[in-house]
Amino acid sequence: MSRTAIIAGQGALAPSIAARLDNPVIAALEGFSPPMPHQSFRLERLVPFFDWLTTQGVDRVTFAGAVRRPRLDPEAFDPRTASLVPRILAAMQTGDDAALREVVALFEEAGFTVAGTAEIAPELVPGPGILCGEPSAADIDDATRAAEIVEGLGHLDIGQGAVVAQGLCLAVETLPGTEAMLDFVALHRDQRPRLNGPRGVLWKAPKPGQDRRIDLPSIGPDTVGQVARAGLGGVAWQSGGVILLEAEETAEQARAAGVFLWSR
Template identity: 65%
Template structure:
């Protein structure tokens, strides 16, 4: 059976995936060191890197964790990878999702199969249901509004999260990430029309048409703490489309803080 390689990004997902596999090879994009030991590689030498995977007997690859778009050094490209530059630059004009899809195609052209995280750890992607607390009718309306917002903004490749309270969008996730969005929402909580009304929620979902083998939205215990600090009532997400790290600890913290956790169908 072929070996499996993990392309490890930042955050808690890579360690969880690596722990579930039998002696995987672990790599990381240079400049984005994960929380686990990993061999670095550069995108400018992507083809030699893929050759090395094949020589090591790798047939399957799983991407786990957050990686931002690297700065490319034109002088660092080897001749074969340089031939891919027009494809990558064209994809960059359409946003990060397009770049990721193009990178996946290049991996597949080298006979490497891309595995989804939930193929390895199905429990990391919760199915529909309430995991902690209980969203109110107002919370359910806010979640529907947030889902509508993310469906509309997804094509713009902005982010995978929104904070909605009383039908109003207090914050959208952008390049700085979820924690920065929640800090912003906390600073503007006073914009809610009714100070005694619904406190609002964080909602996460993949972008429409997103390749779910890579870059799924991720939440975990730290997200629960951040949502509580922002004064929100809970966290909702698209069932089957969001990774929940350390489910038991996330549920414990949510219950302690009086927040709900809801995988919305």
């Protein structure tokens, strides 16, 4: 019987995916434990980990949750994984998208099919529509401007989000992530030209040409709370390209905070 392994990171995505699968194997990179029982592994012993997955009947893997680049210990590599060191080190020195493409390639070369969230749980990746609230004409313009910024920066493999208010870019997502970006916006919320004008929009989207089987951006209840604290008017995202976690709770919190949610 074939099984799916969830390569789980931090956050709510891995448990949500696990609930939709029959008898999945849960594994996590050491140091980035998900909120669920799991088998830990180290990148320095990747080939033995592949062997272990095979013994568990795994033929498909999916990646779910947040991780950061681990610090590698040169003395911890086993002989077979050591042959992959040049590829692993080269990948670690590139942008996120290029590094993740190499990770996917290693799993595929080991004989595993790699599936994305949209394939396993399509209901988590909503199509177009306004989930709650109503973006104004100014909000629509800000979302359009933010989408242009993220698309432009995406070719440089920098990030998957931006905040625009009244036509001005307040922040873009970089390595520290969305939470750090929104914390920055909260600290500089008075930079909008008209303090009583449109509050601004958080935009999220995959990078152009990104392999959508891995590292799709996500939003959830925590995102709404951060957006509200930053004084923004809403969240917009590329339909079919962003994971929506805990949709009902996210929408409920957005309505309570006066924040719109728009899959654009």
